[in-house]
Amino acid sequence: DDHLCWMSGIAYDYYEQYLTIDQWLLTVTGSAIAIGFAVAFAFLFLSSSGAPGAKFAASVFGAFAISLVSVLGVITVCGLCAALEIKLCGFSAMSITLSIGFAVEYSVHVTFHFLSAPATAPKERIEHAMGKLFAPTLMAFLSSAIGIIMLGFTKFMFIKLYFFIPLLLTLFVTYFYGTFLLPVVLQYAPVACFAGGFAGAAAAVEWRPLSSTLALLSPDGLGLAHAMHGASDKRVVFNGVAKHNKTRATHT
Numbered sequence: 001d002d003h004l005c006w007m008s009g010i011a012y013d014y015y016e017q018y019l020t021i022d023q024w025l026l027t028v029t030g031s032a033i034a035i036g037f038a039v040a041f042a043f044l045f046l047s048s049s050g051a052p053g054a055k056f057a058a059s060v061f062g063a064f065a066i067s068l069v070s071v072l073g074v075i076t077v078c079g080l081c082a083a084l085e086i087k088l089c090g091f092s093a094m095s096i097t098l099s100i101g102f103a104v105e106y107s108v109h110v111t112f113h114f115l116s117a118p119a120t121a122p123k124e125r126i127e128h129a130m131g132k133l134f135a136p137t138l139m140a141f142l143s144s145a146i147g148i149i150m151l152g153f154t155k156f157m158f159i160k161l162y163f164f165i166p167l168l169l170t171l172f173v174t175y176f177y178g179t180f181l182l183p184v185v186l187q188y189a190p191v192a193c194f195a196g197g198f199a200g201a202a203a204a205v206e207w208r209p210l211s212s213t214l215a216l217l218s219p220d221g222l223g224l225a226h227a228m229h230g231a232s233d234k235r236v237v238f239n240g241v242a243k244h245n246k247t248r249a250t251h252t
Contacts, residue, residue, distance in 0.1 A: 025097070028093075036104055054193075065186065073174045074096060076173045077173055103174040106178025109136075122191050148167045
C-alpha cells in the first residue's frame with residue numbers, strides 16, 4: 001500500500017486536454033468573437049463622423065456582420081473537419097480558432113467600405129465596396145494559399161491531417177463567406193437606419209465600379225496599369241531633377 005505506480009510521459013501529461021477540449025474550444029472561440037465584436041464596434045464608431053444615433057446603429061450592424069462571418073466560419077470548419085474524420089485536438093483546435101482571424105481579415109474591409117460608400121442603395125454600396133476590394137482580397141487569399149499549400153508536400157501524415165487540411169479548409173471557407181456570402185447578405189441591409197452614420201467618410205471615398213477593377217486584372221488592364229505607374233515614376237523623377245537643377249542654379 002505504501003508503493004504507488006503511475007504512468008508518465010508526454011502522451012499522459014497532455015491527455016487531460018482531450019477530456020475538456022470541446023468546452024475549451026467553445027470558450028476560446030466565443031471569447032475571441034466577443035472581443036472581435038467589441039473591437040469592430042469601436043473601430044467603426046471612431047471611423048465615422050455622422051449623427052450619433054446613425055453612427056451607433058451603423059457600428060452595431062457592422063460589428064454584428066463581422067461577428068456573423070466569424071461564427072459561420074468556426075461552425076463550418078468544425079463540421080468539415082468532423083466529416084473528414086479529423087479528430088478534435090490541440091492542433092486542429094488551433095486551426096479552427098484561426099478561422100476567426102481569417103474571417104475578420106476579409107469581412108472587416110467589406111463591411112467598412114459598404115458602410116462608407118457614397119451610394120445610397122445597398123446594391124450600389126456593394127458595387128462600390130467590391131470594386132475596391134475584389135483584387136486586394138483575392139491577392140491576400142492567393143498569398144495565404146501558397147504558404148498553406150507548401151504543407152501539403154510534407155511526408156508526415158500527422159502534419160497533413162492536423163495542420164494542412166484544417167488550415168486549407170479555414171482559408172477557403174472564410175474567403176467564401178467574407179467576399180462572396182457577406183456581400184450578398186449586405187444587399188438586404190436596412191441602410192435607412194444608418195444612412196448618415198458615415199457621412200464624412202463617404203464624401204472622401206472615390207467610387208470605382210467592380211467592372212473597372214476586373215478590367216485592371218485582364219492582361220490589357222495590367223499592361224495599362226504598369227504603363228501608368230511607369231509614367232508617374234518618370235514624372236516624379238523629372239520633377240525631382242528639375243527642382244534639383246533649379247536649386248543649383250539659384251546657389252550659383
